[in-house]
Amino acid sequence: MNPRTTGILFLVALLLGGVVWWSNQREVEKKEAEDQAKRLFGELKAEDVEWIELRTSDGQDARLERRDGAWRVAKPVDFPADPSTADGLASALAGITSESVIEDAQDFSVYGLGDGQKVVRFGAGGAERELRVGKKTPVGANHYAATGASGSVYTIASFRATSLDKPLDDLRERRPLRFDRDSLQRIEVTWQDGGVVLEKKDGAWRLVAPLESAADAETVDTLLSDLVFLRATGFVDAPPPDAQVGLDAPAYRVVLLSAPQEGKEPTRHELAIGSVVQDGTRMARAAEPALYRIPTERFDTLPKRVVAFRFKELSRFVATDAQRFEISFSDPAQQSSQVATVEGQSTGTDGWTTKPDPMKDGLAARIVAELARLEGDDIAAEKMGPEELAGVGLSPARAAVRVYGKQPEGGGEAPVLAEVHFGVQDGGRIFAKVPGRDTVYTLADAIAEHVPMSLEAYRARFVETEPPAAEAAPDAAPDAQAPLAPEVVEPPADDGGSPAAE
Known part of the structure; x- marks a missing residue:
């Protein structure tokens, strides 16, 4: 295309765009002028309103005053005003607009605007103003209204009229304390x-x-x-x-x-x-x-x-940061102290795998989720001696759970995100302790539904008793495979402050 033609077309498009913008702008200005002309109190702003007097919906003659930038009920009681309600009244009065003007208006009493009707007075800029609200119009969602500045009768939207109708208690600040x-x-x-x-x-x-x-x-x-x-x-x-x-x-x-x-x-x-x-x-x-x-x-x-x-947090971490966990169970019935350990490994979006036994779907993830934000219900003791710890099943711990994060890219050991030791269940509570802290906590025993507290509980409720259907042999009987027992190893010497087994 000829460059000259292109330039002319560009100028024409620019000119048309300017004409459209100018036309739209004129419409916006016209609408604003019409809205401004409908305002009963001209260019008055809400922040200019200094005081308001009205009769409340429960028959109280009330006065609100703006003092040092804050609203206060001055009558019939001296009390802080609800700032939102007071600001809302000021805004409604300053910005109230008419829907229409009644031509050849009759006496005010015909429209419910005579003496004894709802009158709201307010001050702004040292001048007093008045709004009278009358009866509902026969047609449309409007009320009759008048101002003290003229003898004209207007109609205003009913929602604007009802916004001025408040009980005294709604004008009062209901917050006993107001602080930062x-x-x-x-x-x-x-x-x-x-x-x-x-x-x-x-x-x-x-x-x-x-x-x-x-x-x-x-x-x-x-x-x-x-x-x-x-x-x-x-x-x-x-x-x-x-x-x-x-x-x-x-x-x-x-x-x-x-x-x-x-x-x-x-x-x-x-x-x-x-x-x-x-x-x-x-x-x-x-x-x-x-x-x-x-x-x-x-x-x-x-x-x-x-x-x-009191601070009673036993563990907190982001559940998705967990990559591996270990649960070590101690069997107090054994003559020699032995432990059995279960390991879980995150497989990313596919969930978790556990060994030596596969756990039921979702239970490994639930264990991690419970440990991600675990808090005690109460504090059993600030500190316990060795015999006391043994008595509540914390030396050695009946169950010790350790959760690891991601191994550093440069190598080295994965960070320990959480480590919690669980003791005996007694009277609806479970004793618990964090290595390195003297405090002994108690938890509601509902946690035992999601975290195994003993080897027996683990075998009974957490282990997948049947192999997944896709992996099962065609001729395998439904109950042919029993859960494997976790490997049992002799633990290192237990000092009551570290897990029974790593």
């Missing part, structure tokens, strides 16, 4: 028969009372989340004596202290929850004189044992 969890430095928690103190050190929470110990990060995070999302179901503005609601001896008390800032005292947040249950709620006191009604079920989930705050 990342700024916290100290947490004090007390309940009726105990308590803990935690401090953040080097970015991690630690117990400092009643003992020095690493803290359970998940318990602390869950507690803080529960407090952040705690919401009152109601309020008591004339509190009874503390003894009547159990606040003379609170069932639960939390004090949160932020890290000190230069030239400022640490910010303190405190919540006390009463011990008396009334209508499924407990009374709680925070910074305001009024009391909050807290649902009992939210109180019930709060941790109330020292051990709940």
Whole structure:
């Protein structure tokens, strides 16, 4: 094609594109102008609204005021306002638009806009404005409305009208505690028969009372989340004596202290929850004189044992990083201490193979998954002597599980991702220990469904009793092949702190 023709066509396309863009832009500007013309309060912005007065849906004359950038209920009570609700009211008032204007409007009373109807007053820029909301229109999802600035009658969308209809409690801040969890430095928690103190050190929470110990990060995070999302179901503005609601001896008390800032005292947040249950709620006191009604079920989930705050993690790793595992079983019935070892090897996407016996489908992967994030339920002892360890089946361990990662490319030993020793089952719990730690933990015995705790359990529930169909001999009887017993070897001397066999 002639270069000159190409250039002309390019210029024509560019010109047409500009015309289309200009046309579209004109349409956008026209639509914006039409929307602006429909706004009952012109170019008013939500952030310009300084105060709002309205009658609530439960018949209370309420006033909200913006003070130092925060909303507060000023009437009929003095209380922090719910920021989302208050901002929503300001936005609805500033941006409210008409759907139509009633021509030759009659008296306001015809449209339900007379005295005694819903009137919302608000201030912005030092000027007072008024919105009247009347009856629903006979046709369409609209309500009649009027402003104090003119005698015109408008129709507004019903959803805009109902957005201004709130009960008093919805205008109030329902969160007893409002804090920045990342700024916290100290947490004090007390309940009726105990308590803990935690401090953040080097970015991690630690117990400092009643003992020095690493803290359970998940318990602390869950507690803080529960407090952040705690919401009152109601309020008591004339509190009874503390003894009547159990606040003379609170069932639960939390004090949160932020890290000190230069030239400022640490910010303190405190919540006390009463011990008396009334209508499924407990009374709680925070910074305001009024009391909050807290649902009992939210109180019930709060941790109330020292051990709940303690670090009880036995193992943690990414399950897909595991390449091999070993389970060594010790038989306490043998006169000489012997162990039997089972090995599992990851085959990638195909799963796991085990020897000397094949395990049932999925069970080897489930063992690894259980060990990937294993946490104790309780702490049996800070430390046990040799006889005590033997008594709970941890010297030698009834079952010792070791999980290995991928062998380094340059050679060398594969890293140990986890090693846990399991002892006897007693009263619904299993004793457990991690080599190198003195602490003895207990686990719910439900884990025995997924991790074999003895050679007998392994043979009975985990071993594939029949060969896979594709590998079975044509004339083999269904029960012709019994599971192989794991190889039995003499273990090295056991000091109670390492696996019975490698």
